[in-house]
Amino acid sequence: xxxxxxxxxxxxxxxxxxxxxxxxxxxxxxxxxxxxxxxxxxxxxxxxxxxxxxxxxxxxxxxxxxxxxxxxxxxxxxxxxxxxxxxxxxxxxxxxxxxxxxxxxxxxxxxxxxx
Amino acid sequence: xxxxxxxxxxxxxxxxxxxxxxxxxxxxxxxxxxxxxxxxxxxxxxxxxxxxxxxxxxxxxxxxxxxxxxxxxxxxxxxxxxxxxxxxxxxxxxxxxxxxxxxxxxxxxxxxx
Numbered sequence: 263x264x265x266x267x268x269x270x271x272x273x274x275x276x277x278x279x280x281x282x283x284x285x286x287x288x289x290x291x292x293x294x295x296x297x298x299x300x301x302x303x304x305x306x307x308x309x310x311x312x313x314x315x316x317x318x319x320x321x322x323x324x325x326x327x328x329x330x331x332x333x334x335x336x337x338x339x340x341x342x343x344x345x346x347x348x349x350x351x352x353x354x355x356x357x358x359x360x361x362x363x364x365x366x367x368x369x370x371x372x373x374x375x376x377x
Numbered sequence: 378x379x380x381x382x383x384x385x386x387x388x389x390x391x392x393x394x395x396x397x398x399x400x401x402x403x404x405x406x407x408x409x410x411x412x413x414x415x416x417x418x419x420x421x422x423x424x425x426x427x428x429x430x431x432x433x434x435x436x437x438x439x440x441x442x443x444x445x446x447x448x449x450x451x452x453x454x455x456x457x458x459x460x461x462x463x464x465x466x467x468x469x470x471x472x473x474x475x476x477x478x479x480x481x482x483x484x485x486x487x488x489x490x
Contacts, residue, residue, distance in 0.1 A: 266420075293476065295478070297480075302482065303482060304466065304480050304481055304482035304483045305421070305466060305468075305480040305483075306480070307477055307478055307479075307480075310476055310477065310478075312476060318476070318477075320477055321477070321479075352420050352421075354420075363409055363426075364409075365411075365423045366413070366421075366423065366468070366478075367422075368420030368421050368422065369420050370418075370419060370420050371418070371419070371420050
């Protein structure tokens with residue numbers, strides 16, 4: 263079954279404590295990305311990756327890091343989380359970026375609360 | 378930079394009615410216009426998409442229509458059901474050839490029995 267798997271699904275952490283949200287896809291997709299979803303703001307892209315070792319900033323990259331060492335994995339790293347990073351995070355993948363006809367597959371989401 | 382604007386922000390429809398939501402965009406250099414559906418607690422999933430060489434595409438109770446001159450594409454949900462209650466998003470590339478995606482803020486559709 264085609265899947266994008268994120269972990270953890272729910273996390274409460276304290277300000278400044280580094281955390282990593284993992285993301286893995288089993289579809290051999292080249293393109294992976296991270297979004298955050300906040301009430302009234304919709305989905306905003308944080309970072310994306312076109313392939314292994316190729317990453318680029320989205321709309322709201324501040325306070326986040328990513329890495330793409332393997333094609334299937336794309337972890338999101340919060341080096342020093344702050345309360346304004348409290349949000350619902352989605353990892354997504356697609357065959358090849360924003361090209362015509364590409365379906366984007368989303369994970370189930372990770373609820374992150376920073377206190 | 379591409380801006381994607383969805384309207385109305387929220388919509389309440391009676392069961393059996395028609396839900397109509399719209400997505401307006403600025404940059405026309407694209408050839409794929411998707412709608413994503415998101416249920417509470419779940420990630421968005423592709424619902425239906427259209428290419429601009431056709432003006433309308435129907436899949437079951439869902440119809441997507443494209444108006445190139447108005448730079449807008451719409452989703453019509455016919456015979457709306459409570460199970461259609463969800464948030465709907467359109468998404469387009471920031472610009473042609475760019476792999477950043479711009480999502481609209483979403484249309485929340487509530488279908489009441």
